[in-house]
Amino acid sequence: MKPHLALILLSALAACGGASAPATTVAAPPATNVPATPVAAAEPPAAPPAAPALRGVFASDVDRTADPCTDFFQYANGAWRAAHPIPASQGKWSRRWESGELNKEHMKDLLAEIAAHPGAPKGSADQIVGDFYLACTDEAATDRAGVAPIAPQLAKLDAIKTRADILHAIIDLHAVNIGVAFGVGSQQDPHQPTRVLADVMPSGLGLPERDYYLRPDKRFVEARAKYRAHMAKVFELAGRKQPAAALDAVMALETTFAKAQLDNVAARDPKAHDHPTTFAALGKLAPHVEWAAYLDALHIPHGDASLNVDEPAYMSAVDKALAQTPVATWKTYLTWHLLADAAPFLSTPLVTEAFDFDEAYLAGATEIKPRWKRCAETADLLFGEALGKKYVEKYFSPEAKARMKTMVDNILLATGDTIREAAWMSDATKKRALTKLSTFNPKIGYPDKWKDYASVPVTRDALWEDVLAGRRFVVADDLAQIGKPLDRGRWGMTPPTSNAYYNPQQNEIVFPAGILVAPGFDLGVSDAVNYGSIGVVIGHEVSHGFDDQGAQYDETGALSNWWTPADLTAFQAKGKCVSDQFDGYFIEPGIHHTGKLVLGESIGDLGGVTIAWRGYQRSLAGKPAATIDGFTPEQQFFLGFAQWRGDETRPETQRLMVQGDPHPVAKYRVIGPLSNSPAFAKAFACKPDAAMVRSEATRCTVW
Ligand SMILES: [Zn+2]
Structure with missing residues (x-):
């Protein structure tokens, strides 16, 4: 893990001047079959008493003119992308980013409501975020100040x-x-x-x-x-x-x-x-x-x-x-x-x-993003747990947390199955891998203990002073950990964030409430779709525990080798297969991914698909699942994955990503892992020589 200050710096740039931050108003109308609703709105309706039928994938997003076995990225949601150009202030766009921007609209609503009721006690969360938002959105005052x-x-x-x-x-x-x-x-x-x-x-x-x-x-x-x-x-x-x-x-x-x-x-x-x-x-x-x-x-x-x-x-x-x-x-x-x-x-x-x-x-x-959005992002960055507490009260339900916990449990169990069955690994290394797996700490939604911002002086008429005060707090809060015993309750992302992470030193997988919203996670869709979308995110984060970086940390979070030499060599050969695969993916003539740079994320994606697939099978426990809109449960799983991942990305953003982002561009995050997946090929009846099917000789498997 890069230390906290570096993360803060990156985030600070992304908030108001960053190069690759996704953003902008939610321009796209919801599809007819599934509205992009927050989890809270997906609670069961009061009547009729019978449970509503679960929805499947976004059937109208599918490009039926494309062949799923030739280009699944195009097939899965090419129709949606064609109808939803990237908004002017965004670098990439998909339903996933659209829902991330909706989170910011929710933050804006919370902030505007707080700001409209002045008089909150000094040092209270409401006073701090409300006054900050007022100062930040006062464009006339910042213009006057020069x-x-x-x-x-x-x-x-x-x-x-x-x-x-x-x-x-x-x-x-x-x-x-x-x-x-x-x-x-x-x-x-x-x-x-x-x-x-x-x-x-x-x-x-x-x-x-x-x-x-x-x-x-x-x-x-x-x-x-x-x-x-x-x-x-x-x-x-x-x-x-x-x-x-x-x-x-x-x-x-x-x-x-x-x-x-x-x-x-x-x-x-x-x-x-x-x-x-x-x-x-x-x-x-x-x-x-x-x-x-x-x-x-x-x-x-x-x-x-x-x-x-x-x-x-x-x-x-x-x-x-x-x-x-x-x-x-x-x-x-x-x-x-x-x-x-x-x-x-x-x-x-x-x-x-x-x-x-x-x-x-x-x-x-x-x-440029509208000012209110830049201000909501900065409020989240500086006072994320004050705003985040309000966010989860309104937008994250206990039902969502419970359902997520069940999925995480199934996927961790599926990871155990995968490790036990790994023919290439010795019993000694398997034992250590399973021990490490048993110490995984899932964090879901929001921290148990919230940060206290009472000491931060924020006023409604001095934006830069407020920014400095917020940053002094962020820096001091980080540096104050030095010399103390480790506090495992801290979070590296704020609750409204549409993202997730694995921290190898604490062996934790962390899913902020902001990612647990439709279309990634939805109480109203089939398990097949949820396991394909948020389930693969869970599998991805778990796989980071066993990628080129995570595998170097043991079950206590120490940087310490637990692999036998032969198993380590075999694991590295598996990584090389993935690295070579991504070296061959071009974003434009002359510019391709660097396999070694995207190796960890690509092991995460490949392992994520495989493990989430197993987790889904486990959840079925042999029971049949429904075909919906003509898609089998197996097809729903892979479409759920590709629709959630299916970003359109600007050429400039792709060049920036290829240069420094450890994540591949979305197209290859879909095509890369699925072309290694026999379950995918079977679900869509792809022939062995199809473009989406890598031959046995070149197929990569890690987990
Ligand atoms: Zn990752």
Whole structure:
């Protein structure tokens, strides 16, 4: 797991200026057969007393002109995609993303209702999220203020004279989650999993990742030129036009940082980040950072305790830059990152410029998200458990939680069957795998204990101050874990989030309420469809426990090998099959997936389909299931999967994903695993030479 601060930084970008965040109004009308309703609305109606018939897949989404055995991605929901172009502010679109955007409409309704009833006690959840939302949606006030809200921070940066001043400026920026030079966050100790350590990590690039600085391909050369022009424009809009040489120096400094970072594939290996270090050794590694001052300022305990340094070579490069790069360059670099980070919260010209680069140029969006949506996303990001508590009260039912729990249980049992039957694995390794499986911790819907935001000062007339207050809380809340025993109750996503995750260090699978909505999960559809959609998500997260990364952690969450050498070799060969398969998937001529980058997610998808399929069979316990709308239960399962996964994706977003996203594009997340699935081929009676059927010689199986 990347430490928390990095996640926060990524999320922060996604909220108001991010490159790949899905978003926008829900433009599509619901299909006639199944409305995209929240779980709460899917409770049984009062009358008639007989249970309503369960619905099946979205039959009208199917492209009947396509052959399921040739291109199942097109067949499953090609008709829906043709009728629902990607909205202007989105990078990708499907019913799944549509439901994610509906969650944001629900957040907006909650926020607007709270904001309409002022007078909540200071420090209460209502006061904090309500006042934040009012400040954030007051576009006229932010326009009037211009860049004045960041004037105090700019003045501090302007006052930098010495190298010691640089460090103090870095501390100030880190305290409000602005990523410059490096980062420090809390991290579970990979060797003593009940402890929490400080973790020092790379940070501080303005482009999406290192290759953008280094690769000679035309599209990266162009991205660098656009980035530099964007930098110039932002400085100009802030009334601080820079000479070309100053911007060149910032590019050169960021390029130095990029060169010193591991590439995306190398960074996937948890062992590449595992460098237990003492504070004394850290001082020797990077002597130009005054560590005691840095750690004291951020209230991070040090002394005899150990910590982890993700990439020591990177910290050496930062140290060298601190010693040698001119103070003036550091000033411009730090100012640039403050401006870039604050731009989405300032006046319209800066908001527009941030959008034009981050979302329009890099991800292909043609229209900025409405302000209310950006504000709801930021409220979720900063005060997610205050807003999330209200969200689950209204939109997540106990019935949904119970049904989800049953599915998770069945899929965990099915995983056990799969492990026991794995002919390629020795009994010794199976025993360890089953022990690990027995310690999986499913979290469903929302945390048992909610964060308390009472200390966060939020007012209804100072957006940037509110953002800073929220970020100070987020950073302090993360850093406060260091030196304490591990708290297993914390969540890495907020309840309204339409996503899920596996955390290998806590061996937990986590499903926020925001993903447990139609069409992923619906109490009104057949089990076949639910197992195909949310069931595969469950199977996917479980499979992450046994992917190229997860398999390196044992049942206690320690980074410790539990495989016999022969079994590890066999497992790695299975991974290579998947990696080779995805190396062959092109998004456009000359640009294809990097199999090793998407390996974990692709093992998750392949294992997810297989395990969820078994879980579904288990749930039937031999009983027959109904054919609905002409689709057999088996067909419903695979269509449920492909309809939920079936994103249309903009070319720009695909290029961004191929470069840095460990997830393949949706088309290959459907075609990749299903073309390895004999159950799929059987369900649609595909011939052995069909495009959707990989031959026995090339078929990949992992779990
Ligand atoms: Zn995943």
